[in-house]
Amino acid sequence: MTTTAETTATSLLRFATAGSVDDGKSTLVGRLLHDSKSVLADQLEAVERVSLGRGQEAPDLALLTDGLRAEREQGITIDVAYRYFATARRRFILADTPGHVQYTRNMVTGASTAELAVVLVDARNGVVEQTRRHAAVAALLRVPHVVLAVNKMDLVDYAEPVFAAIAEEFTSYAASLGVKDVVAVPISALAGDNVVEPSAHMDWYGGPTLLEHLETVPVGSDPSNEPARFPVQYVIRPQTEAHPDYRGYAGQLASGVLRVGDPVTVLPSGHTTTVAGIDALGRETDIAWAPQSVTVRLAEDIDVSRGDLIAAGPAPVPTKDIEATVCHLNERALRPGAKVLLKHTTRTVRALVKEISYRIDIDTLEQRSGADGLEVNDIGHVVLRTAEPLALDSYTDNRRTGSFLLIDPADGTTLTAGMAGEAFDTVRATTEPIEEDWV
Amino acid sequence: MTTATHSLLDTQENPYALSHLDALEAESVHIFREVAGEFERPVILFSGGKDSIVMLHLALKAFWPAAIPFSLLHVDTGHNFPEVIEYRDRTVAQHNLRLHVASVQDFIDDGRLRERPDGTRNPLQTVPLLDAIESNKFDAVFGGGRRDEEKARAKERVFSLRDEFGAWDPRRQRPELWSLYNGRHAVGEHVRVFPLSNWTELDVWQYIEREGIELPDIYYAHHRDVFKRDGMWLTAGEWGGPKESEPVETRLIRYRTVGDMSCTGAVDSDAVTIADVIAEIAASRLTERGATRADDKLSEAAMEDRKREGYF
Numbered sequence: 210m211t212t213t214a215e216t217t218a219t220s221l222l223r224f225a226t227a228g229s230v231d232d233g234k235s236t237l238v239g240r241l242l243h244d245s246k247s248v249l250a251d252q253l254e255a256v257e258r259v260s261l262g263r264g265q266e267a268p269d270l271a272l273l274t275d276g277l278r279a280e281r282e283q284g285i286t287i288d289v290a291y292r293y294f295a296t297a298r299r300r301f302i303l304a305d306t307p308g309h310v311q312y313t314r315n316m317v318t319g320a321s322t323a324e325l326a327v328v329l330v331d332a333r334n335g336v337v338e339q340t341r342r343h344a345a346v347a348a349l350l351r352v353p354h355v356v357l358a359v360n361k362m363d364l365v366d367y368a369e370p371v372f373a374a375i376a377e378e379f380t381s382y383a384a385s386l387g388v389k390d391v392v393a394v395p396i397s398a399l400a401g402d403n404v405v406e407p408s409a410h411m412d413w414y415g416g417p418t419l420l421e422h423l424e425t426v427p428v429g430s431d432p433s434n435e436p437a438r439f440p441v442q443y444v445i446r447p448q449t450e451a452h453p454d455y456r457g458y459a460g461q462l463a464s465g466v467l468r469v470g471d472p473v474t475v476l477p478s479g480h481t482t483t484v485a486g487i488d489a490l491g492r493e494t495d496i497a498w499a500p501q502s503v504t505v506r507l508a509e510d511i512d513v514s515r516g517d518l519i520a521a522g523p524a525p526v527p528t529k530d531i532e533a534t535v536c537h538l539n540e541r542a543l544r545p546g547a548k549v550l551l552k553h554t555t556r557t558v559r560a561l562v563k564e565i566s567y568r569i570d571i572d573t574l575e576q577r578s579g580a581d582g583l584e585v586n587d588i589g590h591v592v593l594r595t596a597e598p599l600a601l602d603s604y605t606d607n608r609r610t611g612s613f614l615l616i617d618p619a620d621g622t623t624l625t626a627g628m629a630g631e632a633f634d635t636v637r638a639t640t641e642p643i644e645e646d647w648v
Numbered sequence: 649m650t651t652a653t654h655s656l657l658d659t660q661e662n663p664y665a666l667s668h669l670d671a672l673e674a675e676s677v678h679i680f681r682e683v684a685g686e687f688e689r690p691v692i693l694f695s696g697g698k699d700s701i702v703m704l705h706l707a708l709k710a711f712w713p714a715a716i717p718f719s720l721l722h723v724d725t726g727h728n729f730p731e732v733i734e735y736r737d738r739t740v741a742q743h744n745l746r747l748h749v750a751s752v753q754d755f756i757d758d759g760r761l762r763e764r765p766d767g768t769r770n771p772l773q774t775v776p777l778l779d780a781i782e783s784n785k786f787d788a789v790f791g792g793g794r795r796d797e798e799k800a801r802a803k804e805r806v807f808s809l810r811d812e813f814g815a816w817d818p819r820r821q822r823p824e825l826w827s828l829y830n831g832r833h834a835v836g837e838h839v840r841v842f843p844l845s846n847w848t849e850l851d852v853w854q855y856i857e858r859e860g861i862e863l864p865d866i867y868y869a870h871h872r873d874v875f876k877r878d879g880m881w882l883t884a885g886e887w888g889g890p891k892e893s894e895p896v897e898t899r900l901i902r903y904r905t906v907g908d909m910s911c912t913g914a915v916d917s918d919a920v921t922i923a924d925v926i927a928e929i930a931a932s933r934l935t936e937r938g939a940t941r942a943d944d945k946l947s948e949a950a951m952e953d954r955k956r957e958g959y960f
Contacts, residue, residue, distance in 0.1 A: 219665075220666070220667065220668060220671075221667075289803070289823075290802045293796040295848070295850070299668075300668040300851070302846055314823065322825075429666075431662070432664045442678070442682060443681045443711075446714065447713050447714035447715070455714075461674060461677070488712065490673070490677060490709035490710065491709050500666070502673070502674040502710070504712075550832075555685060609827065612825070613828070614825065616830055621809075621822075621830065623823055626825050
């Protein structure tokens with residue numbers, strides 16, 4: 210690790226990995242951490258000590274991502290482990306999701322904040338049911354970039370036709386789900402081919418190594434192309450001698466750009482006004498964009514509080530009737546008639562599960578109607594009625610203002626992850642191009 | 649297969665690109681404001697260590713120009729570096745903050761805690777901490793823990809639910825999706841909140857440099873009388889060191905972490921400026937805790953065990 214490499218990181222990429230132990234995911238993650246020199250001597254020593262104790266000759270890099278004792282004792286897996294590493298170009302936050310039990314829930318959780326998902330396949334097996342499932346979850350969660358890492362190329366003699374066939378099959382499947390950017394990389398996590406260093410065995414591959422791709426893939430969307438969405442978190446009123454009349458709305462831009470002078474609508478009330486000032490954490494500014502945290506002052510003295518949305522551009526119509534695709538996260542099933550809490554941006558309201566329209570088979574993407582409930586890991590489509598109107602965008606348009614949680618009012622358990630609107634482009638195709646008048 | 653189009657949002661060209669420090673700062677400020685909006689009595693754990701200093705700095709920015717709507721809590725082991733206590737008191741006065749102190753010494757004096765044979769008081773902090781949380785009815789407790797620190801922390805949530813005994817039960821932790829934090833809790837329970845979850849040690853130092861944040865002097869290289877125990881340089885003090893077999897020598901050292909004097913080790917260093925420190929950390933081959941914390945070396949699962957009992 211060199212000083213300059215570590216200290217000039219300029220951007221932050223959040224990404225997720227999906228794949229089972231058999232695909233070599235732990236080895237890949239260990240390899241990324243190890244070869245990018247993010248594993249330090251004391252961590253490596255601990256791995257060597259345990260490996261030796263288990264009679265292994267080489268340090269088992271998979272141990273770097275080993276679980277907690279509580280997990281082993283209780284036979285559970287905590288959904289996501291976060292790993293951190295940096296290169297000269299970029300800082301990375303890796304959401305490492307276990308592939309076996311609770312796979313869908315874990316991957317949904319990890320993918321919710323990811324801008325890129327690495328889907329791992331074993332070159333000997335090609336695209337299997339689980340691969341399609343991982344692609345579907347990435348598409349469902351609208352992860353903008355997907356990388357197919359075709360692993361264990363060393364076990365298929367580094368043969369190009371094997372890679373090309375898998376890449377072709379996966380790319381067309383992902384494209385049919387609406388994934389816009391797919392890149393396939395042939396690797397061997399065990400041998401280190403094309404993970405960090407280019408492979409000496411695959412001259413036929415002209416693309417980037419996995420890490421090179423992670424370092425150069427664009428981060429974030431272009432806020433200038435999005436309508437501004439600013440959920441109000443907190444009202445700042447110092448009431449001090451220096452600031453007797455200051456009234457600012459604190460929040461983080463969920464999308465878009467806000468400028469001083471912009472006309473805005475406050476939802477759900479529908480009041481319109483203009484932006485009088487923007488304070489960027491103590492410094493006055495005339496422009497702010499997603500995902501900055503700022504404080505917005507409005508020209509008129511209207512009633513604005515936590516839970517309101519300050520919107521510019523085409524504003525969503527507040528509604529009490531929500532149709533959404535959901536992933537159920539809890540062991541207790543979600544059933545029609547359930548009374549829950551719905552947490553959307555900074556607003557939490559009571560909600561009724563009116564209908565579970567259908568369950569989606571994540572492997573075949575078929576709709577299974579007649580479901581009497583959603584079990585843990587189930588993906589489905591639901592109709593909800595809320596006690597108060599919510600200003601939701603379609604999840605397709607906005608991952609932050611289109612997402613919500615369902616919460617058990619009795620004990621606060623997070624039950625379900627929700628995404629407003631239809632899940633996949635293939636499903637949407639039948640309802641387009643009409644305006645989404647339900648939002 | 650499509651190739652990624654990299655032209656649109658290359659960081660060099662994109663006027664809306666955020667640096668990694670900007671992105672981390674925006675996320676942490678969002679977390680502080682969520683807690684302010686949803687909890688009745690939040691408190692920031694403030695030790696005078698660099699992570700808690702950065703937390704306080706972020707909180708001050710998050711609510712500017714208003715005062716931060718939280719008080720501070722220091723769990724005082726009694727084995728403090730004088731420089732750190734001086735820094736703490738000066739900071740509290742400067743920003744007109746309210747400071748609660750939970751004293752391990754008080755608990756030892758009245759018999760609720762007993763001194764350990766090895767003299768270290770780090771594990772003893774849990775009882776006064778939980779007592780302070782309970783008696784002040786704190787419902788959200790900000791901690792400076794980072795997921796890069798240690799294996800048991802890598803799976804910690806930003807909002808971490810603790811039961812009425814302050815204990816962490818992995819089974820009850822809630823999935824955290826998007827930036828939707830679920831802070832619902834029953835009366836008597838509380839939520840530990842970690843605004844620096846996604847920061848690394850290097851991020852913290854780069855941010856300290858960028859923001860010009862003052863730290864206690866012991867973070868920078870200075871000459872100090874130290875002795876060696878368990879491979880670490882410890883400062884001599886009333887807490888029980890050195891033993892006769894442990895010769896004291898004057899060395900040029902600095903502290904990478906600041907905690908209880910009895911188990912926080914110094915590292916040999918000539919880093920006198922922030923830039924020196926950043927260069928040193930970037931080149932270091934040891935993690936922060938591996939280099940400086942005796943308590944984490946006790947067992948493979950030392951941190952995990954303390955966490956489950958209600959430690960920071």
